[in-house]
Amino acid sequence: MNLQLILGNFALILFVAMVVTGIIWFLDIFYFAKQRRIAADKALAAIDDRSAKLTAEGLKVDTIDRATIEAALLRQPTWIEYSGSFFPVIALVFVLRSFLYEPFKIPSSSMVPTLLVGDLILVNKFTYGIRLPVINKKVIEVGDPQRGDVMVFKYPKDMSQDYIKRVIGVPGDKIVYENKRLTVNGKPVAYTQMDDYLDDERPIYHKQLVENLAGVPHRVLNTENKPGIEVASVENFARRELCDFSYEKFSCTVPAGNYLMMGDNRDNSLDSRYWGFVPDKNIVGKAFFVWMNFSNPKRIGGIN
Structure with a gap:
């Protein structure tokens, strides 16, 4: 009897998906997020310098929502966001079906x-x-x-x-x-x-x-x-x-x-x-x- 996996016979595919999403997840924590923080700090510093310069010249300074700008600059790109969301789920499924229980039909x-x-x-x-x-x-x-x-x-x-x-x-x-x-x-x-x-x-x-x-x-x-x-x-x-x-x-x-x-x-x-x-x-x-x-x-x- 040739069994059929409920999720398909995809142990290798699941493993590769876990590795790829895991690498992206770790890179975001230890590199990409820091780079976004640096970029955001530079942008906010530039805004603050411009506001200070305009104030010193007696010009009206536009009201700026720094929190909104900061959140936009720190937001993860879509491909990183999805990878980070999928990685824990893929890893959990991989561990469960590899070491504990596997479904078949x-x-x-x-x-x-x-x-x-x-x-x-x-x-x-x-x-x-x-x-x-x-x-x-x-x-x-x-x-x-x-x-x-x-x-x-x-x-x-x-x-x-x-x-x-x-x-x-x-x-x-x-x-x-x-x-x-x-x-x-x-x-x-x-x-x-x-x-x-x-x-x-x-x-x-x-x-x-x-x-x-x-x-x-x-x-x-x-x-x-x-x-x-x-x-x-x-x-x-x-x-x-x-x-x-x-x-x-x-x-x-x-x-x-x-x-x-x-x-x-x-x-x-x-x-x-x-x-x-x-x-x-x-x-x-x-x-x-x-x-x-x-x-x-x-x-x-x-x-x-």
Whole structure:
């Protein structure tokens, strides 16, 4: 699932805008404002000298509103005024979305029923460590992704795209997906059958189950007459030799520093079964809250 940023994918643009407006803001404080003060003092001194000269010559002196003249001379140029106004706002947004929370919009159905098309979600940027903005390099360790987490990450095949899936395997795990059921390190994952799920986009019912992965229960969907994996669609990816594929079975050993991801809409999700593992350097954050869906306001709430 290729996520869409609420404000657009513009981390670099936002950073450049913050730097440019910040430089103008600081220059105005430490240079431009002082230059305007000097210019204003000279102009007012010239006015005072002229008034004194006219008075000495016995001529009538025009009434001058020195405060108005001074305010006009000290007024910031429009481009400086706007830069100074925008800088704190841009800086605040940049810090919030780089280190704390980032908004995304769900554009497709690969995470149904957990996340629906149109869900506006928040992603915690510090759960898995503090990372430098733009280059996404981790500088402070905080925590690691856990099985069952819903995680946003950079798509390994195209780092400009953000994807969202569920963490199925962490480094060192042996994951088997056979007959649409998971086994983790030799232990079958527990499933509970639910009523069938009616597709929101098409008049199709999907089998719905509760999957309890590492103590994190969540709903998943299966589609009849679809295999657990389309072997012909599997790509060549890094460390593919750690995986085995067949029509109804997929197994992988997750290498160090990587994660295996799958969508909850299992038969309608292009995920690690097809394009491989997600390196730690690709992690964006943990999805934790749906803050709005304009088509369905009842969607507001936490993400399981």
